[in-house]
């Protein structure tokens with residue numbers, strides 16, 4: 013019966029959108045949408061269970077306030093009841109786990125695709141390299157670099173870090189992944205809408221962590237091809253490569269002056 | 279003693295099983311080792327208590343019917359006060375500070391530790407005194 | 409002096425008068441668990457105030473997007489030290505060093521802890537560890553600034569040179585050993601010093617929870633200590649355990665840290681669960697509902713808690729998601745059992761809304777919020793979405809603020825036992841409302857803030873009116889919490905030696921309420937027969953013993 017909460021989660025994933033958002037939003041990738049539905053399912057479960065528990069607490073508090081010196085019945089065990097609230101939660105948990113696995117397997121799957129972007133995080137910026145083309149985008153702190161990617165296409169991301177742990181997080185994708193030194197992290201993004209989305213480093217990485225921003229610009233496939241081509245043989249490619257080489261040294265000088273003045277390095 | 283032994287042994291058993299599943303499934307060694315160590319930490323003292331629980335008479339604290347009188351007798355020797363824990367603590371403090379501010383702090387650090395160890399042991403053997 | 413103690417049937421006088429030095433020297437040399445416990449309590453409450461003050465600065469900085477109150481560098485120090493002080497120096501020591509030290513031996517009818525001198529050593533290591541960690545603020549490079557989790561390789565000597573980081577490590581080594589010694593001491597005390605008739609399944613839930621906590625300490629803390637030594641070696645001895653450059657594995661630090669870190673969550677929580685259990689029972693005038701279920705739930709939580717560490721590492725991409733997700737979700741089951749048992753204890757009781765009980769109820773509601781949001785985080789896809797955002801900050805602050813409420817409940821409930829004086833109930837209730845409302849106003853906006861995408865550990869954030877509004881609301885909550893802390897201090901001052909408590913002001917059920925307030929030197933003049941987990945209640949209300957196992961409610965004769 014209450015194990016329905018888990019089933020509800022699954023059911024909602026299908027029926028979707030008339031349900032409240034519970035503070036989250038569907039986002040703009042295929043995965044972000046299933047994550048959102050999972051979120052709704054969990055939220056409904058949480059509200060049912062939480063509501064029940066709060067109701068019981070309120071009832072107990074109102075109904076059983078002390079009236080005098082009476083000593084109440086000293087009953088201590090009620091085995092069937094205790095069994096119920098052991099077994100029912102186990103069933104709910106299994107339901108939640110099943111719903112989780114469904115979404116998770118989709119989200120971490122890496123379908124074959126020929127669009128690939130190598131994302132490298134460093135203190136304190138991002139470098140987006142497009143293998144098979146000359147396109148390289150680098151930028152740091154609030155001069156957020158922009159990762160361009162095509163819509164309705166599986167985009168394979170190879171995420172690395174060149175120094176400490178960083179977090180690649182795009183709110184609109186309901187997704188984040190660590191950039192770990194020495195580890196190649198791979199995942200697939202499939203955007204379903206064009207637009208520009210804000211991204212930020214979420215894992216503390218030192219002084220300018222708060223400013224390690226980037227943008228993701230989702231464009232149509234033809235715009236994407238044109239954009240890639242604009243790098244071809246152009247001066248931009250060399251410029252980008254030079255920027256990439258120089259990037260580590262320049263970091264602090266690129267920080268916006270306003271913030272730099274409020275930033276006392278000891 | 280029996281409940282105590284069972285409690286620790288079953289914890290050890292649980293960590294053993296979970297550790298094995300985890301290690302076989304993930305192939306990740308650090309977690310496997312740590313869960314294995316957790317298993318040992320259940321088995322070692324658990325085994326010790328189990329060994330003794332089979333060899334001694336139930337203690338008054340294990341006997342649901344025990345009266346206050348059945349527990350009378352010596353409970354143990356408790357120090358009234360002692361300066362040695364403080365001395366030892368300060369020794370440890372300086373030793374740790376040596377990790378940060380320089381090796382010379384090991385002189386007062388280990389000095390106090392040694393002094394406290396000797397002092398504490400002597401205090402126990404004498405049976406008292408601050 | 410050594411007191412060789414005998415267990416008498418009754419005594420007119422305490423078995424031994426306190427002797428030894430007086431004054432300052434008394435505090436330095438004491439081995440009495442009650443005095444040590446009091447030192448712990450005072451120190452831990454001071455740490456809470458320090459940690460709270462750091463938090464207030466954080467909240468002030470975040471009241472506007474480009475706050476200029478502190479620099480980026482100082483901000484990193486602030487949240488690192490706020491988290492570290494709160495977790496390592498307040499919550500843990502308060503949970504297993506302060507009230508536990510005072511109450512556990514008395515609850516089982518013991519004259520002291522099993523190793524009184526080791527107990528004193530624990531306190532000195534805790535105090536010096538706290539001083540060591542905090543002194544980072546006074547070094548040239550400032551205090552540690554890599555977050556309370558000290559992730560490698562940010563915490564190596566290349567990225568974080570300076571004494572502050574080493575002092576952080578040193579402080580943790582000292583407090584870590586302090587915790588381990590306390591763990592040893594609690595286990596030995598509980599296994600070997602129980603009074604006659606106090607079988608394991610007659611121990612009060614608070615004692616049970618501390619036994620389980622102590623075992624968790626022994627399982628988890630050595631791992632942290634080992635990790636810290638490796639970190640120190642990487643920083644100073646040229647090893648490369650956690651750095652890619654020399655063939656090391658940075659993520660190993662995360663495994664080690666969280667293998668300690670998640671059990672630590674329960675090392676913090678279980679003692680407070682125990683406090684709340686006792687308080688709810690006493691103020692409902694009922695036995696703990698489902699006592700045995702409660703014990704097994706505690707043990708299951710502890711056991712499972714060792715197998716869930718990598719739920720903090722879901723987004724690393726290198727951990728076994730289904731395993732950790734399932735184990736983490738399972739912890740919800742015993743936790744749920746506890747919540748239902750607490751409600752069952754109140755059911756058909758006669759609830760007395762003292763300050764302690766109000767705080768316990770505040771705990772229940774706040775912890776429920778923290779627990780339910782924790783279930784979301786056990787689901788990897790939802791964690792990918794919320795990890796390292798303010799959603800997580802909100803989640804664990806619901807939990808830790810619930811623990812603060814529980815700790816306050818414990819102080820109002822047991823304070824009279826070890827000081828001999830009650831606290832003022834009116835101020836207490838006002839304090840409760842500030843703390844409870846403040847907690848919700850502080851945490852609830854943070855959930856939304858996280859969902860709107862604000863990462864944690866940001867000194868400045870993009871100009872977004874919604875983010876700013878939610879931040880401001882949260883800061884208002886933080887102010888309310890600050891006021892509640894001031895009210896608590898005011899209450900201590902106002903109530904100082906004002907309202908004598910008597911031996912058993914709350915109609916308590918367990919052994920500590922059988923002895924005097926404060927208890928004599930070695931705790932008891934005499935002991936009642938122990939026939940259930942409520943010997944004092946049985947003694948005071950012989951006609952109202954708990955109904956036996958499986959017994960249905962019947963009309964009272």
Ligand code: HEM
Nearest residue numbers: 460463466487491494495499555556808864865866886889
């Ligand atoms: C007065 C009540 C409190 C306030 C206003 C407060 C505020 C905050 C804030 C705003 C942060 C986030 C900092 C950031 O991510 O930039 C934070 C982090 C944290 N807090 Fe609290 N907090 C309070 C109480 C506590 C308590 C009682 C505990 C633990 C027992 C605690 C443990 C932590 C931890 C572990 C962190 C994470 C630090 C890190 O990111 O490294 N806090 N707190």
Ligand SMILES: [Cu+2]
Nearest residue numbers: 213215217221
């Ligand atoms: Cu960062």
Ligand SMILES: [Cu+2]
Nearest residue numbers: 670673719720
């Ligand atoms: Cu955890």
